[in-house]
Amino acid sequence: MSSIPVLYIRSFLFWIGFIVNPLVFGTLVILLFFLPSSVRLKVARSWSQVNNVLLRIFCGIDYQVEGVENLEIDTAIVLSKHQSTWETFFFPSYTSHPLAYVFKQELLRIPIFGWCMGRLKMIHIDRAARANAWNKVAEQGLELMDRGKWVIMFPEGTRSERGEKGSYKTGASRLAVATGAYIVPIAVTSARCWPRRSFSFIPGVVDVSIGQPLSSVG
Numbered sequence: 001m002s003s004i005p006v007l008y009i010r011s012f013l014f015w016i017g018f019i020v021n022p023l024v025f026g027t028l029v030i031l032l033f034f035l036p037s038s039v040r041l042k043v044a045r046s047w048s049q050v051n052n053v054l055l056r057i058f059c060g061i062d063y064q065v066e067g068v069e070n071l072e073i074d075t076a077i078v079l080s081k082h083q084s085t086w087e088t089f090f091f092p093s094y095t096s097h098p099l100a101y102v103f104k105q106e107l108l109r110i111p112i113f114g115w116c117m118g119r120l121k122m123i124h125i126d127r128a129a130r131a132n133a134w135n136k137v138a139e140q141g142l143e144l145m146d147r148g149k150w151v152i153m154f155p156e157g158t159r160s161e162r163g164e165k166g167s168y169k170t171g172a173s174r175l176a177v178a179t180g181a182y183i184v185p186i187a188v189t190s191a192r193c194w195p196r197r198s199f200s201f202i203p204g205v206v207d208v209s210i211g212q213p214l215s216s217v218g
């Protein structure tokens with residue numbers, strides 16, 4: 001079993017890569033503004049895949065997925081538990097469809113990372129403007145799904161401690177009803193290896209359980 005100093009060193013090496021990655025791939029996305037958004041999404045997907053590799057090499061963290069067959073649908077709204085940062089970059093690297101995140105517009109102000117997010121055709125909202133925020137999610141969500149994208153949301157809105165349940169928001173369900181899309185519920189155990197607000201990581205396997213698609217009809 002790794003000693004604490006070794007875990008800290010391995011975690012430190014990962015964080016270096018994790019910080020450098022968005023600078024490199026984010027800059028590429030911005031510079032490729034003249035190309036179709038599908039190309040920029042592939043670059044962003046590569047960033048996600050590199051993060052998974054770095055976690056495996058430096059931190060000894062891997063994943064296993066159950067219920068892959070439940071992703072074999074055309075249009076979906078992916079709803080995942082949110083325990084750590086891990087799931088924010090795992091799903092774009094794994095799903096066959098490009099994903100559009102629903103995120104707070106304040107993130108657009110972050111240099112490189114935020115500018116990159118603005119180039120990827122996702123849904124940014126002003127959480128202070130509640131009614132208008134929902135209208136924007138519905139309008140843009142329908143438009144993006146018509147282009148073959150899936151919408152991904154964390155219904156708890158923020159990260160929750162492992163074993164705890166946050167307050168689930170209704171936005172995703174309302175979007176499913178408005179668009180006729182299926183909802184795909186997903187559970188993760190990412191906090192087992194990437195604890196909330198922790199610098200160091202715990203070697204192990206993150207379990208991803210993909211539930212059966214839920215129809216919004218009726």
